Amino acid sequence: MGSVVVKQLTKNFSGTDVLKNIELDIQEGEFFALLGPSGCGKTTTMRCIAGFETPTSGEIKIGEKIVNKISPHQRNCGMVFQSYALFPHMNVFDNIAYSLNIKRLRDSNMFKKIGVYIRMLNSKIVKYPKDIEEKVNSIIEYVELQDHAKKLTGELSGGQQQRVALARALVMEPQVLLMDEPLSNLDQKLRHTMRNTIRRIQQELKITTIFVTHDQEEAMSMADRVAVMSGGEILQIGTPTDLYSNPKTPFIADFVGTSNILPGKVIKKEKNLTYVRVGDYEIQSSMDTELEDVQLVIRPENLIVKDKNESTRDNYFEGTVEVATYLGSTVRYDIKVGEHNLLVDTVFESGDKIFAKGSEIKVIVDPERVLLL
Numbered sequence: 001m002g003s004v005v006v007k008q009l010t011k012n013f014s015g016t017d018v019l020k021n022i023e024l025d026i027q028e029g030e031f032f033a034l035l036g037p038s039g040c041g042k043t044t045t046m047r048c049i050a051g052f053e054t055p056t057s058g059e060i061k062i063g064e065k066i067v068n069k070i071s072p073h074q075r076n077c078g079m080v081f082q083s084y085a086l087f088p089h090m091n092v093f094d095n096i097a098y099s100l101n102i103k104r105l106r107d108s109n110m111f112k113k114i115g116v117y118i119r120m121l122n123s124k125i126v127k128y129p130k131d132i133e134e135k136v137n138s139i140i141e142y143v144e145l146q147d148h149a150k151k152l153t154g155e156l157s158g159g160q161q162q163r164v165a166l167a168r169a170l171v172m173e174p175q176v177l178l179m180d181e182p183l184s185n186l187d188q189k190l191r192h193t194m195r196n197t198i199r200r201i202q203q204e205l206k207i208t209t210i211f212v213t214h215d216q217e218e219a220m221s222m223a224d225r226v227a228v229m230s231g232g233e234i235l236q237i238g239t240p241t242d243l244y245s246n247p248k249t250p251f252i253a254d255f256v257g258t259s260n261i262l263p264g265k266v267i268k269k270e271k272n273l274t275y276v277r278v279g280d281y282e283i284q285s286s287m288d289t290e291l292e293d294v295q296l297v298i299r300p301e302n303l304i305v306k307d308k309n310e311s312t313r314d315n316y317f318e319g320t321v322e323v324a325t326y327l328g329s330t331v332r333y334d335i336k337v338g339e340h341n342l343l344v345d346t347v348f349e350s351g352d353k354i355f356a357k358g359s360e361i362k363v364i365v366d367p368e369r370v371l372l373l
């Protein structure tokens, strides 16, 4: 297994900088996600690491080796793509064995090469060397495809095909596993199952994994650390909990989970509190800031809804319920507050009151839970 260190990586396509000074320091055995909207440069970063794209500048190190001048197959990265990229005319076993056979061909002397060629050309009657056969069979069991080994890949479900692709990458014992949106072609239920399968395998094998996705839930639920990208740059790297509770910018707060983001102006600071004017309201935050114009960022679960006539201390908005959605254990409110809308998630227990559409309410804000960005 190898660590992956990327220093000052840039990539320019036809005069446009699509990667700008990317810095990554991925630990051995880590599950690392590159998360960002379409076109932000995730795939290009991964392709530079794999060697399919030449960086315009910068350094890429896998393990102890700087790999900039090393060809893709010598970098020993396993790749899994959204499109599976399997050979449709080969069965599951042959798909998985193929790269091992190619490697054997590369590594072997001329006499053995001819033998491997013949085996490959006659793939229907192929008899693999014993060690390859054993290795492929054990990985087939590992991804639970033993009942499908002789099937053509077209006869498999999307999830099964993706497990073939995963097995094909793993059988090569790569230093690093690179996965580019591997779950995007699967339906929601299968996606959840495959998330668990990939995470289990990654943890058991402790294989350094870089996982590209635009789906924040996927990144947050699977990765040890996540790099949020936008416009060819890395905006923030952190554990899922770091990113959720301490997003550095409103973009990240919005992209990672759901946030209420309201523009405000700092009016004073007193007793460790910052007072911010938001429309008709003065809201306190325990966060200090050097800025005057700020965005208040508040997660929906950090707001409390009360009846308008209930007495409360300062630090609340007044509003009208536009939508109340009962979700079993929670209720999500969409509340009109002046020209803004606030989302509030409240825990629901039997007997609790649900404020109906049109109810006039107070939305209580805890200063500790208000970020000023």
Ligand SMILES: Nc1ncnc2c1ncn2[C@@H]1O[C@H](COP(=O)(O)OP(=O)(O)OP(=O)(O)O)[C@@H](O)[C@H]1O
Pocket (backbone or CB within 6 Å): 013, 014, 018, 036, 037, 038, 039, 040, 041, 042, 043, 044, 045, 214
């Ligand atoms: N071979 C290429 N030639 C020119 N421009 C390219 C090439 N490959 C990618 N780009 C551009 O580089 C930018 C980043 O693309 P990239 O595929 O890395 O983004 P991404 O974040 O992976 O997006 P997606 O999630 O849609 O795959 C995009 O603007 C894209 O159009």
